Amino acid sequence: MGPRPLLILGTLVALLASPAAALAGNGGFxxxxxxxxxxxxxxxxxxxxxxxxxxxxxxxxxxxxxxxxxFRRRRRPRTADGPQIHGSNRLxxxxxxxxxxxxxxxxxxxxxxxxxxxxAPDATASGGALEIEVVGQQFFWEFRYPNGAVSIDTLRAPAGRTVELSVTAPDWDVIHSWWIPRLGGKIDAIPGRVNTTWFEVEEPGYYPGQCAELCGLFHAKMLMGVEVMSAGEFDEWLTAAGEAQRDGDPALGQELWEGVCAKCHGALGPDGAAGGYGPKLAATTLADVNTLENVIRNGRALPGRKVMPPVGRDWTDQQLESLYAYLEDELGDQS
Ligand SMILES: [Cu+2]
CATH class of the missing domain: 1.10.287 (Helix Hairpins)
Known part of the structure; x- marks a missing residue:
């Protein structure tokens, strides 16, 4: 073999070896x-x-x-035509x-x-399907459970039971896309429309995902995940969360602050990191419940420019109470 066929052979082998790397694990395609x-x-x-x-x-x-x-040229002159072949029915x-x-x-x-x-499979066994509302908003995911409990960015679910999701976005928001790769395909969260999807997981654990529709400046911060617990643990959590949130729950408040406010406005306190978008909020601003509620419910707009969406227009009073309870705890500790 001359140097040229060797080169071709080498290249071929290299090309044939590359799919194995591409196919290996999740680092591949x-x-x-x-x-x-x-x-x-x-x-x-x-x-x-x-x-x-x-x-x-x-x-x-x-x-x-x-x-x-x-069919290479061999010694035929450059100008000579090759054999003319017409038609082959079988081929x-x-x-x-x-x-x-x-x-x-x-x-x-x-x-x-x-x-x-x-x-979703017909869930006649194990108490039927669990239905959870999923709302995509700039730039967080809100989950509403049947007993009124709410969580942000982390959806909690029981193992071994079908979970049906109604996925939507509020009227004033934009399109997002719910996607937990290990738990199914993407489903759009569209303002004014409800799409449904589902999952059923046997293994407790954390299944991460991310908003899969470019939805604005902080799209990349719309990370979310499903935390699957054993059925007993989940029931316990759901009952406790439902009860705690009725009168304002600092734990939910922390989820709201970190998931909704802090992504744009930065962490609490003078030493906390600044947000990437929107001003850092001073303790005095946060302590003023009326201003806070007004901004959360109505957003902020400058002429011709939407500055902040009304992130909490649909929030329950319990959600606001929870946020206040958390801020009160945190700001109290700092002063
Ligand atoms: Cu999004």
């Missing part, structure tokens, strides 16, 4: 390991299509290389039927998988 049946359906479809695509790629590239070598039928079969296989596979991805 594969989906994250699924933890819910709908995510499982998405991942299986992904790998089915990937296998077909890689197979076709190998066949096409191998043929290409074989033809390049076999033409094959390259028409082949892609049809491949596309049909993909369509059938996906349509078989789709109901298991889109529809």
């Amino acid at each position: 594969g989906p994250q390991s699924p933890a819910s049946p709908n995510a499982e359906g998405i991942a299986t479809s992904f790998w089915f299509i990937t296998a077909l695509v890689l197979g076709i790629f190998l066949i096409v590239e191998t043929l290409l290389v074989v033809f390049v070598v076999r 033409e039928l094959a390259w028409t039927a082949g892609p049809v079969v491949v596309l049909f296989a993909i369509a059938v596979f996906v349509f078989v998988k789709l109901p298991g991805i889109a529809n």
